[in-house]
Amino acid sequence: MTETDKSQPYYSYSRYLTEHYGGPLHRVPIDLGFGCPNRDFDGTGGCTFCPADGARARQTIHADSIEDQVREAIEFARRRYGAKRFIAYIQAFTGTFAQASEQRRTYEQILGLFPFEAVSIGTRPDCLPTSTLDFLEELNQRLEVWVELGVQTSHDRTLERINRGHDWGSSEQAILALHQRGIKVIAHVILGLPGETASDFNATAERLAKLPIDGIKVHNLHVISGTQLAQEYQQQPFPLLHEFDYCDHLIEFLRRIPAHIPMVRVQTDTPDVELVGPQWSMDKGQFLDTLIQHMRWRRYQQGDLVGDAKETVIENEAVKTEDGSITFWSSYFKEHYHTTVGARSEAENKYLSPSAIEERLANTDVRLLDVCFGLGYNTIAACKLAEKLESGHLHVVALEIDRGAVGDAAALTEDPFAKQILTALYQDAKYHGEKFSIKIIWGDARHTIEKLTTGPSFDFIYHDAFSTQKSSELWTVDFFRKEHSVLSKRGKLLTYCASLPARAGMIEAGFHVGNTPAFGRTRCGTIATIDKTDIELPLETQEVETIRSTTKGIPFRDPHGTTSNREILRNREQAVTAFKAGQL
Known part of the structure; x- marks a missing residue:
């Protein structure tokens, strides 16, 4: 782990992986083809923000079989990142929308293709029956199982507005049920959903902080072409979060999340040809730099509003000027303030x-x-x-x-x-x-x-x-x-x-x-x-x-x-x- 990781004002996923696995685990995105219970038989319907491909990974978009997806994703990660260790990531649609017996067969197939060190399963709060929980608990004895739960927001009016098909109570129950089975839970949250404001984002953070979650994925809303939300936006545009807006809201969100919970993701990206909005001019690296620097400048840290604040230390040294007043030397700008x-x-x-x-x-x-x-x-x-x-x-x-x-x-x-x-x-x-x-x-x-x-x-x-x-x-x-x-x-x-x-x-x-x-x-x-x-x-x-x-x-x-x-x-x-x- 680098000094940069240690000094970050929030608990990054890379730091968590280093502390718990001794180094990075690269995700191998897989589409099991299970579909989604919130869609019609022909694939239409579903959440208003979700694209037709169920957010399938770009690098395996043309691979049909599970074997091809695994092979292509691993080759891509090795070639681009020099990856050596991997986690199976059930990304697209709903990874538990099948009979427990079919889930067992499919996951056994995946684990037989490569010695994955963990598996992370994306699913919905309303798609975890007892039989699935039993299977996941059993699987968790062999390798670490993470469930990435599509919470999105804690506000029922918004969940109804985006046709999510479940309420906040379902998310609470799912988190508690998974925790009782010893299965780690990542809550997926979207900031900027239609009709929500800063107070709504903060309330979602505060409610999640009271639950036994083990990680959070959060990003600003992307309006993707071909979705119901894109049609709504084009007919009657609603506010979208641009770089600095999202940065400010994300900082306040992080301050309400206990410091021991890793932030698995704090942004997302959508191909330009598919993105209706918002159109950012910052790339992912620039945004992360901006987030970290703004938190440092403001002396805010993850969890500082829930009792996890570190002691404030004076970082600037007074420089006496000729009229007796003081100024500071900025180590960032490499200049005196005056x-x-x-x-x-x-x-x-x-x-x-x-x-x-x-x-x-x-x-x-x-x-x-x-x-x-x-x-x-x-x-x-x-x-x-x-x-x-x-x-x-x-x-x-x-x-x-x-x-x-x-x-x-x-x-x-x-x-x-x-x-x-x-x-x-x-x-x-x-x-x-x-x-x-x-x-x-x-x-x-x-x-x-x-x-x-x-x-x-x-x-x-x-x-x-x-x-x-x-x-x-x-x-x-x-x-x-x-x-x-x-x-x-x-x-x-x-x-x-x-x-x-x-x-x-x-x-x-x-x-x-x-x-x-x-x-x-x-x-x-x-x-x-x-x-x-x-x-x-x-x-x-x-x-x-x-x-x-x-x-x-x-x-x-x-x-x-x-x-x-x-x-x-x-x-x-x-x-x-x-x-x-x-x-x-």
């Missing part, structure tokens, strides 16, 4: 003063969007100003991906005012003062800013992301368009950054762009507005021409809102090369 000239001074000189927020607060209420809250200096300085003025009320919405940094800042700051605010935000994601209120939204700002598009617009945006080379995701034309959409007509966006690609992106997004006074370095900061008259220090003519006519003015792009920093930088380099070749 200029070492002064974190507190930077907030005043790069954000508060050039935005003239004091003048606005003296006359009216103000809405501030703090993009990349970090250690909170920009927001806290604005809140102190609101308290001092005793006039307008300040409403702050903050976007931050790293909850841990906020928690560490709360622990290490020597400012009582800041400590109280940061502690509340870390614990509850909100704080209310006498003259101000703060709400923080955890997650990737490219996604979380979309939650604000239907609400009131903002008077100011303080954009304080890491540099363009470390966090280009938040310096793209596409992200600036999102910021433009939530800013009021006389609103102002302030940032420390004067990068030409970033400024080019702001201009393309519809902003007027100008300079703000320099602080902590020779280059000035940037102000971007919707109304041109709000620019006091416009860009020099030469800089405008450079942006318009040279490669320095090629902006960063992220049309899907999920592209990695490395890919965005690489794509821009390709655009620069194309420009030089006269192709742009």
